[in-house]
Amino acid sequence: MTAVLYDYTRQDARGASTTEQAWAKVPPPLNPAERAELRDRAATLLKERDAVLVAHYYVDGDLQDLALATGGMVADSLEMARFGRDHPARTLVVAGVRFMGETAKILSPAKRVLMPDLEATCSLDLGCPPDAFAAFCDAHPDRQVVVYANTSAAVKARADWMVTSSCALAIVQHLKDQGRKVLWAPDRHLGRWIQEQTGADMLLWQGDCIVHDEFKGLELELLRREHPGALVLVHPESPRSVVAQADVVGSTTQLLEAVVKGSAQTYIVGTDKGLMHRMRQLAPGKTLLEAPTAGVSATCKSCAHCPWMAMNVLQGVVACLETGRGEVLVPEPVRSQALGCIERMLDFVKAHPGSLAAPRSGFVPNVGVA
Ligand code: 13P
Numbered sequence: 323m324t325a326v327l328y329d330y331t332r333q334d335a336r337g338a339s340t341t342e343q344a345w346a347k348v349p350p351p352l353n354p355a356e357r358a359e360l361r362d363r364a365a366t367l368l369k370e371r372d373a374v375l376v377a378h379y380y381v382d383g384d385l386q387d388l389a390l391a392t393g394g395m396v397a398d399s400l401e402m403a404r405f406g407r408d409h410p411a412r413t414l415v416v417a418g419v420r421f422m423g424e425t426a427k428i429l430s431p432a433k434r435v436l437m438p439d440l441e442a443t444c445s446l447d448l449g450c451p452p453d454a455f456a457a458f459c460d461a462h463p464d465r466q467v468v469v470y471a472n473t474s475a476a477v478k479a480r481a482d483w484m485v486t487s488s489c490a491l492a493i494v495q496h497l498k499d500q501g502r503k504v505l506w507a508p509d510r511h512l513g514r515w516i517q518e519q520t521g522a523d524m525l526l527w528q529g530d531c532i533v534h535d536e537f538k539g540l541e542l543e544l545l546r547r548e549h550p551g552a553l554v555l556v557h558p559e560s561p562r563s564v565v566a567q568a569d570v571v572g573s574t575t576q577l578l579e580a581v582v583k584g585s586a587q588t589y590i591v592g593t594d595k596g597l598m599h600r601m602r603q604l605a606p607g608k609t610l611l612e613a614p615t616a617g618v619s620a621t622c623k624s625c626a627h628c629p630w631m632a633m634n635v636l637q638g639v640v641a642c643l644e645t646g647r648g649e650v651l652v653p654e655p656v657r658s659q660a661l662g663c664i665e666r667m668l669d670f671v672k673a674h675p676g677s678l679a680a681p682r683s684g685f686v687p688n689v690g691v692a
């Protein structure tokens with residue numbers, strides 16, 4: 323076999339807490355023969371090691387295809403958590419970012435959870451350090467603490483609820499209906515959007531996603547004028563001026579469903595372009611356009627692709643299964659403290675299956691298209 327193994331020494335030496343470091347760790351593309359060989363090797367190892375591959379929609383298309391071809395799953399962060407918890411395999415290989423591996427481990431402590439690269443992180447997680455977050459919570463003891471899935475286990479250990487983009491709106495609405503005030507972290511755009519939709523009393527941490535924060539409202543308006551029949555699909559981590567123009571606001575799964583079930587021919591997609599792989603497979607005749615980021619004639623500041631998601635490569639899948647490197651460990655008592663807020667979300671979603679429907683419009687009441 324070709325020796326295209328993942329170099330874990332680079333992982334230990336360099337870290338990947340900046341986007342530059344993350345991109346530097348993404349190896350050059352493989353040729354077709356190397357890709358086929360690694361796919362076969364990974365499939366054999368998954369079987370031999372009683373392992374299942376759980377991939378996020380933003381990772382490389384080869385990994386998504388491998389997950390589906392080997393009985394695994396490609397999903398949003400909520401479904402990844404549920405699938406990993408319920409699957410009987412003794413090892414979960416999580417292709418995504420660190421918080422996804424940690425959530426899998428918190429829910430399934432007896433399973434071995436491996437990641438192709440443990441340093442694949444997320445700007446929301448990085449931007450919400452546990453100590454500062456704990457001080458924020460201490461200062462507001464009267465509020466229910468609701469954290470987005472994109473946080474560390476230590477932050478979740480301080481929370482009453484964890485939510486993902488697919489159920490955040492319904493859960494905050496539920497808290498509001500109970501007369502509760504909310505402390506929200508870390509995504510400021512998602513928090514603001516939920517606040518506007520529900521009218522809940524929310525105190526917001528000011529984090530953001532470096533991918534979605536780059537989508538531009540003005541350029542989107544121009545693109546919509548060029549394609550008047552197009553439906554605009556937006557992930558709620560995007561800025562207000564972008565969300566306000568959306569026909570559908572939702573999680574990755576909800577946006578995918580909108581393309582598959584939608585009657586329009588053309589869709590403008592305001593999320594990481596990794597999702598286009600699955601959209602093209604499930605809606606082959608439809609036209610997909612990327613929502614604009616830096617704008618016409620700007621230098622390429624953003625390419626609508628998460629560098630930490632891009633660190634997940636076939637070589638990493640093979641190497642973690644072969645060597646056991648890249649194992650996610652969540653020490654006690656953090657694990658058991660973080661479990662409560664995740665289980666509360668899963669119980670809520672089970673009891674309210676309708677809560678997973680994507681809102682059809684991002685139009686902000688009393689504000690209009692910002
Ligand atoms: P989803 O929960 O929609 O999959 O989003 C996760 C994420 O990281 C989006 O940037």
Ligand code: SF4
Pocket residue numbers: 419443444445446472531532533534559594628629630631
């Ligand atoms: Fe985090 Fe944004 Fe990457 Fe998702 S796309 S993992 S929110 S940095």
